Amino acid sequence: MSPFTCPRERELSTLLHSGHWPRACPDDLHTHVASCRNCSDLVLVTGALQAARRHTVELPRLEPAGAIWWRAQLRRRNAAIEKVGRPILGAQIFAVAMALVVVAAIAISQFGNWSVWFSDLPGTFHLTALIPSSMSENSTLWIIVPVITTIALLSGILAYFASEKQ
Amino acid sequence: MSWESIIPNVLAGESQSLAGTAPAAAMDNEQFAAFYARSARSLWAYLARVSRDPGLADDLTQEAYVRFLCADRPQDGEVAARRYLFKIATNLLRDHWRRPQSSSIDEIPEAVFAATASEDHSESVAMLGLAMAQMRPRDRQLLWLAYAEGYSHHEIAQITGLASASIRLLLFRARRKMARLLRDGGEA
Numbered sequence: 615m616s617p618f619t620c621p622r623e624r625e626l627s628t629l630l631h632s633g634h635w636p637r638a639c640p641d642d643l644h645t646h647v648a649s650c651r652n653c654s655d656l657v658l659v660t661g662a663l664q665a666a667r668r669h670t671v672e673l674p675r676l677e678p679a680g681a682i683w684w685r686a687q688l689r690r691r692n693a694a695i696e697k698v699g700r701p702i703l704g705a706q707i708f709a710v711a712m713a714l715v716v717v718a719a720i721a722i723s724q725f726g727n728w729s730v731w732f733s734d735l736p737g738t739f740h741l742t743a744l745i746p747s748s749m750s751e752n753s754t755l756w757i758i759v760p761v762i763t764t765i766a767l768l769s770g771i772l773a774y775f776a777s778e779k780q
Numbered sequence: 781m782s783w784e785s786i787i788p789n790v791l792a793g794e795s796q797s798l799a800g801t802a803p804a805a806a807m808d809n810e811q812f813a814a815f816y817a818r819s820a821r822s823l824w825a826y827l828a829r830v831s832r833d834p835g836l837a838d839d840l841t842q843e844a845y846v847r848f849l850c851a852d853r854p855q856d857g858e859v860a861a862r863r864y865l866f867k868i869a870t871n872l873l874r875d876h877w878r879r880p881q882s883s884s885i886d887e888i889p890e891a892v893f894a895a896t897a898s899e900d901h902s903e904s905v906a907m908l909g910l911a912m913a914q915m916r917p918r919d920r921q922l923l924w925l926a927y928a929e930g931y932s933h934h935e936i937a938q939i940t941g942l943a944s945a946s947i948r949l950l951l952f953r954a955r956r957k958m959a960r961l962l963r964d965g966g967e968a
């Protein structure tokens with residue numbers, strides 16, 4: 615037996631919770647409780663807390679059950695929407711990232727062919743007039759950089775709108 | 781396809797994936813109302829007496845039921861449902877105490893309980909309030925669950941998350957202190 619238990623505590627506890635203490639109990643238990651510190655503590659504390667419970671359960675002004683039920687339905691619905699939306703946002707970001715990678719890969723692999731085509735472009739569309747004369751030697755770069763920047767910008771805007779929608 | 785048509789499938793998928801559990805929302809409005817009527821007052825009393833703050837008990841009682849309805853809970857009947865509800869409420873109390881902006885629970889007056897007691901009981905209710913105020917929150921929880929609600933040590937371990945083996949010793953110490961305070965008229 616541990617120092618903080620009494621062999622009659624379980625029996626006493628059952629009688630206390632069933633409401634049989636103190637009237638419907640054997641006399642020897644009364645005698646025991648009078649001389650046992652553990653059991654007298656148990657009787658005192660259980661009696662006080664049970665009385666407090668009987669008093670306290672009368673106090674609350676409870677919200678109607680229907681209001682709580684509908685609030686829970688709303689929260690479940692919002693949670694479900696969020697759950698459905700999460701993979702969609704993930705897929706959008708993934709698609710944008712993949713598009714950027716593909717564009718970059720194509721740009722790198724085709725750089726040689728495009729540089730020839732791009733170098734002809736300013737002459738074809740008379741864009742040379744727009745490029746400062748000092749920079750005209752790097753005209754290919756002047757076309758590629760804005761194109762890549764525009765693609766990146768569009769991707770960013772797409773990702774932003776995807777997150778806003780979420 | 782509308783969101784409303786997707787959601788039931790998602791929820792059904794969730795419930796099917798958890799063997800042995802089902803969403804509490806499977807409980808319809810009327811079933812919930814009956815369960816609420818039988819359990820809400822004792823849950824509120826637990827929250828109010830442990831927190832010593834009836835206003836907080838109002839808020840946490842509502843939140844506990846909303847979470848209960850949203851959760852996948854074990855379907856072992858009403859006794860298990862009540863225990864699960866007390867577990868949710870216990871976690872809410874713990875979260876509240878952990879929040880730095882929450883006021884110290886020892887600063888909250890006990891007056892509301894004594895003020896509402898009948899003349900016959902006002903002295904004992906006030907004395908219990910004074911004694912409870914001297915106890916640590918965890919001890920108040922353990923005492924209330926064990927002696928006001930009549931939960932076993934095993935059930936208290938499930939509700940509080942404390943180790944089952946330590947409940948006996950913690951309860952013994954809390955009970956001894958509480959009994960001493962009650963004998964001394966609630967004064968430390």
Ligand SMILES: [Zn+2]
Nearest residue numbers: 620622650653
């Ligand atoms: Zn004893």
